[in-house]
Amino acid sequence: MTAVVTGLDALLASKEMVLVCGSGGVGxxxxxxxxxxxxxxxLGGRVLVLTVDPARRLADALGLGAAGVANDEIRVDPARLPGKPRGELWMAMLDTKASWDDLVVRHAPDAATRDAILSNPLYRNITSRFVHSHEYIVMERLHDLHASGRYDLVIVDTPPSRHALDILDAPARMKEFFGSRLLRWLTVPARSRLFNAASKPFYQVADRILGSNFLKDVAEFFVLLQKMEAGFVRRAGETEAMLADARTTFVVVTTLEAAPATEARFLLGELTERRLPLGAVIVNRVLPESLGALAARESATRLVEEADVLARELGPVVGAEPALVSRVLAEVGARFQDFGVVASRQAERQAELTALCPLVVPVPWFEQGGDDLSTLARIGMSTWGRTQ
Amino acid sequence: MPGGDRSTPLLDRRLVVVTGKGGTGKTTVSAAIAVLAARLGKRVLICEMDAKGSLAAAFDTGPLPFEPLQVSENIWAMSMNTEDSLREYLRLFVHIPLVGRIGVLARTFDFVADAAPGVKEILSLGKLCYEVRERHYDMVIVDGVATGHVVAQLSAPDAIAELIKVGPVKDQTRWMQDILQDTSCTGVVLVTTPEEMPVLETTELIGRIASETQVDVAAVVANRVLPELFGRSEEAVFDALGEGAALDLLRRTAGESVDAVLDGARLAVAMRRSGAGHLEYLRQNVPPGIDFVYVPELFNRSTGRRSAELIADALGEELL
Structure with missing residues (x-):
C-alpha cells in the first residue's frame, strides 16, 4: 500500500516569491x-535565495564567504551542489546600508538632496533603526529582484523581528511615516522660526530633555527625508501589493517547542486574518513518530522495570557484568520514556498547526555533519512530496 | 565554579541583564534566577523588555503592567513600556507632571527616539537603573533584550553622552554609566542552547560586549543540555545489545518493539554528541572568569512557574 505525502513541490512550482518567516532560532x-x-x-530554472545574515558555515558551504559580497547576487558553483541540479541556485545577502543608499539615490529629487542625506550623521543610524527598516528593505529587495526578470523563483529569509507582525506591517508603516502629521510637526523648527501653537509645547519639553541643537539636527534630517516622500510612498504601496499577490506565498518555519510553536500559531492567524497567501508550515527538528508508539513504550517500561532480570540473561550473551547491563537497559528505557513524552507533546503541537494551515511539512531532526550542503540537500528532500 | 576570585557572584549582583537568541529559554532562565534570589530572601524586580508576554507566562499571571506587580513572595514583575517610562521620567527628572495629552507627545517622541540613537534605550534601561540606585529592590533582572539589541542597550548612555552635550539627559547618563559599569553591581547573563547558531552568536556577543561596552559579562548559561547517556564501557554494552544473539534475546523478552526503543537511545546519543561538540566550542571560546553554568534538559513542561522552579533548582546546584 502506498501513501502519498504532500510536500512543497506543487507550491514552489506555482509561485514566484516565497517569504520564509518565523521566530528566531528555528532554522x-x-x-x-x-x-x-x-x-x-x-524544478529547475533560476532560483535565488535572499538571506539577511547566514551563519558562517552556511555561507562558506555556499561559497559566500568572501568579503564584500554586499548586495551582489552570486551563483553557487554547480560543482559544490550534490547531485545533478536541473537549474541554477543563486544567493544574495542583504546589506541594509547599501540598500538604503540605493533607495535614496533613486528617490532623491536632486543631487543636492541626495548628497545632503547620504552625508547626514543621523542617516546611518536611521537606516538601521527606524520604522522597521530592516523588514521593509528586505521586501523592497524582493520586489526588485522579482521585477528584474532574472529569476524564476525568489526565496527570502526574513530578518528575525522582535515581533512576528513587523514584517507584515513594514510597508504600511513606511507609507504612514512619510504621510504623517507627526513628521510635519517634527520638521517645523527647520522650516520656520515661528513655531505654530500646537507644536510649541512639545519643543519646549523636548528641548529641555534633549538639548535644542540635537533636536534641530533631527528636524533638518527629516526635512530632507520629506523631499523623497512621493517616491517612497509609491514604492511602499507597490511592495505592499506584492505581499498579497497571487504569485507570492508565505512559508512559516517553526520547531515544536512551546514558544516557537505559539509564535507560529499567532503568525498563521495573522496571515489568514489579513488574507495574505499562506502556503505552508515547515516544522523543523521533529522527533521520529516511533518514539510515541504504544508497543515501543511498553518495551521501554519493561526495560526499566525488569532491567535486573533481563540483565542476568543478557550478561553472558554480551560478555559483561549483569550490573552493568542492567544499568544500560534501565537507562535506554528511561531515555526512551523521556523522549516519548517530548514526542507526544510535539505531535499535539503539530496537530494544532495543521488546523491552521492545510500544508504542514515535518523535517526530521538531523545530526549536523561537517558537510553542510549534504545536510541542506537532506532537509530539502524531506520537504518534497513522495510516496511511502 | 561560581564567582571565582575575579568577580562578584551572579546572585550578589544588583542588576542582571539576561539576553540570548530566541528559543534558548532566556525568559525561563531569567525567571529562575529571580526564583533563586527570592529563595535567598532577596526582593527581586524582574522586567520584560520585549512585550511578548512570555514573562507573564513564566509566572502564570495575566499581562504584566508597567507598575511592578507582585507575582510571588519577594518577586515583582513588570513590562517595559516607553510611554509610561517617559511619563515617569518627565515627572521624576524634568519635574514636568503630565496628566493628559501624553499620547501625542509619546508618539512624537517615538519618531524622534527612532532616529536618535540611545534615547529609547536610556528611557527603558534608565528606569531599571533608577530602581537599582534607589534600592527599591535587592536585585533587578532585565529579561528579553534581543541579542541583536543588547550592545546598543548597554552602550546607550555612552552614545547619548556623545550626542548630547548639556541638559538633564546628559546628567542622567553619568549615574547610569556608574551603575552599568560597576562589575560588582551589574552583570550580563547570556543564555544559549547547545546548538550551532546560538553558540556562535553567544561567543560573538561576548566579544562585542567586551569591545563596545564597559559592562561585565557575569555568566553564560547553557540551557537544555542533554544528559550523558553512557560512559565508555556502557556504550560497548549498548552496541552489543543491538546485534546478533543479544538483540534476538531482547526482542523475545522485552517485545519486538524494543528495536524502536534502541533507535530512540541511538537518537539520544546522537543528539547529545552533537550538542557536546557545540558546548566544547563554547567552553573554549568563553574567556576565563565568566561563570559557565549548565542547565540540564528537564524533559518537563517548557513554560510556567513549575519550569522556573525546576530550573532554579538546577541553577542553584551550580551557583550556590
Missing part, C-alpha cells in the same frame, strides 16, 4: 537555503 535561514537548493535541483 529559518537553513530552511530557506534548503528549499532553494531543492527547487533548483528538482
Amino acid at each position: 529559518k535561514t537553513t530552511t530557506a537555503a534548503a528549499i532553494g537548493l531543492q527547487a533548483a535541483t528538482e
Whole structure:
C-alpha cells in the first residue's frame, strides 16, 4: 500500500516569491537555503535565495564567504551542489546600508538632496533603526529582484523581528511615516522660526530633555527625508501589493517547542486574518513518530522495570557484568520514556498547526555533519512530496 | 565554579541583564534566577523588555503592567513600556507632571527616539537603573533584550553622552554609566542552547560586549543540555545489545518493539554528541572568569512557574 505525502513541490512550482518567516532560532535561514537548493535541483530554472545574515558555515558551504559580497547576487558553483541540479541556485545577502543608499539615490529629487542625506550623521543610524527598516528593505529587495526578470523563483529569509507582525506591517508603516502629521510637526523648527501653537509645547519639553541643537539636527534630517516622500510612498504601496499577490506565498518555519510553536500559531492567524497567501508550515527538528508508539513504550517500561532480570540473561550473551547491563537497559528505557513524552507533546503541537494551515511539512531532526550542503540537500528532500 | 576570585557572584549582583537568541529559554532562565534570589530572601524586580508576554507566562499571571506587580513572595514583575517610562521620567527628572495629552507627545517622541540613537534605550534601561540606585529592590533582572539589541542597550548612555552635550539627559547618563559599569553591581547573563547558531552568536556577543561596552559579562548559561547517556564501557554494552544473539534475546523478552526503543537511545546519543561538540566550542571560546553554568534538559513542561522552579533548582546546584 502506498501513501502519498504532500510536500512543497506543487507550491514552489506555482509561485514566484516565497517569504520564509518565523521566530528566531528555528532554522529559518537553513530552511530557506534548503528549499532553494531543492527547487533548483528538482524544478529547475533560476532560483535565488535572499538571506539577511547566514551563519558562517552556511555561507562558506555556499561559497559566500568572501568579503564584500554586499548586495551582489552570486551563483553557487554547480560543482559544490550534490547531485545533478536541473537549474541554477543563486544567493544574495542583504546589506541594509547599501540598500538604503540605493533607495535614496533613486528617490532623491536632486543631487543636492541626495548628497545632503547620504552625508547626514543621523542617516546611518536611521537606516538601521527606524520604522522597521530592516523588514521593509528586505521586501523592497524582493520586489526588485522579482521585477528584474532574472529569476524564476525568489526565496527570502526574513530578518528575525522582535515581533512576528513587523514584517507584515513594514510597508504600511513606511507609507504612514512619510504621510504623517507627526513628521510635519517634527520638521517645523527647520522650516520656520515661528513655531505654530500646537507644536510649541512639545519643543519646549523636548528641548529641555534633549538639548535644542540635537533636536534641530533631527528636524533638518527629516526635512530632507520629506523631499523623497512621493517616491517612497509609491514604492511602499507597490511592495505592499506584492505581499498579497497571487504569485507570492508565505512559508512559516517553526520547531515544536512551546514558544516557537505559539509564535507560529499567532503568525498563521495573522496571515489568514489579513488574507495574505499562506502556503505552508515547515516544522523543523521533529522527533521520529516511533518514539510515541504504544508497543515501543511498553518495551521501554519493561526495560526499566525488569532491567535486573533481563540483565542476568543478557550478561553472558554480551560478555559483561549483569550490573552493568542492567544499568544500560534501565537507562535506554528511561531515555526512551523521556523522549516519548517530548514526542507526544510535539505531535499535539503539530496537530494544532495543521488546523491552521492545510500544508504542514515535518523535517526530521538531523545530526549536523561537517558537510553542510549534504545536510541542506537532506532537509530539502524531506520537504518534497513522495510516496511511502 | 561560581564567582571565582575575579568577580562578584551572579546572585550578589544588583542588576542582571539576561539576553540570548530566541528559543534558548532566556525568559525561563531569567525567571529562575529571580526564583533563586527570592529563595535567598532577596526582593527581586524582574522586567520584560520585549512585550511578548512570555514573562507573564513564566509566572502564570495575566499581562504584566508597567507598575511592578507582585507575582510571588519577594518577586515583582513588570513590562517595559516607553510611554509610561517617559511619563515617569518627565515627572521624576524634568519635574514636568503630565496628566493628559501624553499620547501625542509619546508618539512624537517615538519618531524622534527612532532616529536618535540611545534615547529609547536610556528611557527603558534608565528606569531599571533608577530602581537599582534607589534600592527599591535587592536585585533587578532585565529579561528579553534581543541579542541583536543588547550592545546598543548597554552602550546607550555612552552614545547619548556623545550626542548630547548639556541638559538633564546628559546628567542622567553619568549615574547610569556608574551603575552599568560597576562589575560588582551589574552583570550580563547570556543564555544559549547547545546548538550551532546560538553558540556562535553567544561567543560573538561576548566579544562585542567586551569591545563596545564597559559592562561585565557575569555568566553564560547553557540551557537544555542533554544528559550523558553512557560512559565508555556502557556504550560497548549498548552496541552489543543491538546485534546478533543479544538483540534476538531482547526482542523475545522485552517485545519486538524494543528495536524502536534502541533507535530512540541511538537518537539520544546522537543528539547529545552533537550538542557536546557545540558546548566544547563554547567552553573554549568563553574567556576565563565568566561563570559557565549548565542547565540540564528537564524533559518537563517548557513554560510556567513549575519550569522556573525546576530550573532554579538546577541553577542553584551550580551557583550556590
